[in-house]
Amino acid sequence: MAQFYSAKRRVTTRQKITVTVNDLDPFGQGVARHNGKALFIPGLLPTETAEITLKEDKRQFARGEVSRRLSDSPERVAPLCPHFGICGGCQQQHASVALQQRSKSAALARLMKRDVNEVIAAEPWAYRRRARLSLSWQPKTQRLEMGFRKAGDSDIVNVTRCPVLVHRLDALLPALRDCLAGLKAVRHLGHVELVEAGNGPLMVLRHTAALSAEDKDKLERFSHSQKLALFLAPQSEILEQVSGESPWYSSDGLRLSFSPRDFIQVNDGVNQQMVARALAWLDVQPGDRVLDLFCGMGNFTLPLAKRAAEVVGVEGVADLVAKAQENARQNGLQNVTFFHENLEDDVTKQPWANHGFDKVLLDPARAGAAGVMQHIIKLSPGRVVYVSCNPATLARDSEALLSAGYQIQRLAMLDMFPHTGHLESMVLFVNHK
Known part of the structure; x- marks a missing residue:
């Protein structure tokens, strides 16, 4: 045969x-x-x-x-993390930050077929304001494992410190492990999420069995001693606030409220610069009408509304639209409107698109925005800023704008996740017609 x-x-x-x-x-x-x-x-x-x-x-x-x-x-360089090489969180701590940024910029330039104009970066350490740590009770050793997954494996690396976490969260790890290991329900813990919000740290504990009154009391006392907000998640879709205030973060000086499970940019320093750069690239004028697609809870939309005549934010997740509307109200912004739409549909047919838009910003997920690009072209804005977390889909989606007569005026590499393989970027397209 x-x-x-x-x-x-x-x-x-x-x-x-x-x-x-x-x-x-x-x-x-x-x-x-x-x-x-x-x-x-x-x-x-x-x-x-x-x-x-x-x-x-x-x-x-x-x-x-x-x-x-x-x-x-x-x-x-010598890695700062004692778990580097075993933990799957970081891949590049052995390389200088300058080398990391050059290699990512070169990869972006190859995909986009043009030079990178700038690298937008902040502190390379203590930058992560969010982390999700896996929890697993080991009967043989009678100990609780708490940490991140091994590189290429589902096993947990017991993390004693994490130098890419913001200092407040990194310092919390030993006490958190001791608290969780002492719970009666230690065998029924799934994971713990830590977030550094603008008003302090918070923690979300996922547990798969009911907590006793004693365990709840122990967790609440821990949250008070550590000055953090505590949320319990008995089921994946349920969130119970036990202590602390509802979280918020800042974007361009505005206060944005969010749920602990909502997406926020992990790197606050880069996020602040990214928003500022997007505003500058769009060159927003007081008479402009601006469209923000995949707007989330208003990270770009609300700063745009401080400068433009009118801003429309469109998002595919209804809960985020509601939060964006509330954030606009809390910040006293009355010239911004949010809509819940399927972004694969033709947004140009919506009533709010009748008057056209001078500028467009989009910040899609990793899958990109292939179904949206032709609709943007129909709107014919003078400037488009595309913020990307996946250079491959960015390169694909860019072809539609380039074919329609747009030109790339600026290309930046966003060093959102130093020491990792994540490559984020943003592009300014200009239509000179």
């Missing part, structure tokens, strides 16, 4: 070779060339030479593992 080679078939090997890395991919892997194809090696940096073991050899690429590093790059 004839057998045919499949390009998808995994070919494993234990061959040892010596290579020199010439590039760093966005995920922190060194890239070398071997037999005319890319060879990806975690843990190696550009200019470094190492003996490696080939782990996987496919038709178009190969993967290797370092056996012995023979030279060090001048841009190799």
Whole structure:
């Protein structure tokens, strides 16, 4: 019987070779060339030479593992985290921040087929204002595991500290572990979410069995001692506030209220700069009418409303629309209207689109906005700012605007998640017609 080679078939090997890395991919892997194809090696940096073991050899690429590093790059740094290399949260702590930013900018430039104009960054450490830690009781060791998942594994890394967390949350970890480990319901804990809001930290505890009065009292006393708001989640869709105030955060000096489960940008320092840059790029004038698509609870919409004649925010999640409306009211902004719409539908047919828009901003999820681009073109705004958390879908969606006569005037890499493989960006498109 004839057998045919499949390009998808995994070919494993234990061959040892010596290579020199010439590039760093966005995920922190060194890239070398071997037999005319890319060879990806975690843990190696550009200019470094190492003996490696080939782990996987496919038709178009190969993967290797370092056996012995023979030279060090001048841009190799000592990781700050004691769990780096085991925890799956960060991939690039061994590389200087400058190298990380250059490699991400180069990857963005390749996808967008043009140079990156600027890198928008804040502090590279203590930047995360939100984290979700997994919890698991281990009967054999009689201990509670609390932490993040291992790289490429579902096992939990017991985290004692996390230098990318804001200082307040990082400092909370030991006391939080002790509190949770002492609960009678310790075997029925799912995860704990920590958020640093503008009015202090909060914690959401997911539990899969009812908590005793004693456990609830212990948690409430812990929340008071640590000065944090406490929320309990007996089911995934239920949230019970036990103590503290409802959270809020700032955007362009405005106060935005949110639910602990709502999406907010993890990196406050970059978010503030991102909003400021979007406002500057759009060049919002007092007479402008501006459309904000995928507007969420108003992170961009409300700052836009401080400057424009009228702003319309459109969002596909009804709860977020309600929060955006309430945030507009609380900030005294009466020139902004929010609508709950399916953003795949033709928004140009809505009554509020009849008068057209001078400027458009969109901030979609990772899937991008393929179904929206033709509708934006119909509206024919002079300027469009696209904020992206996925460069691949950004590159795809950009083609529609470029084909319609728009030109890219500015391209920025957002260093929203230092030390990780996440690559975010924003683009200014201008129509000179």
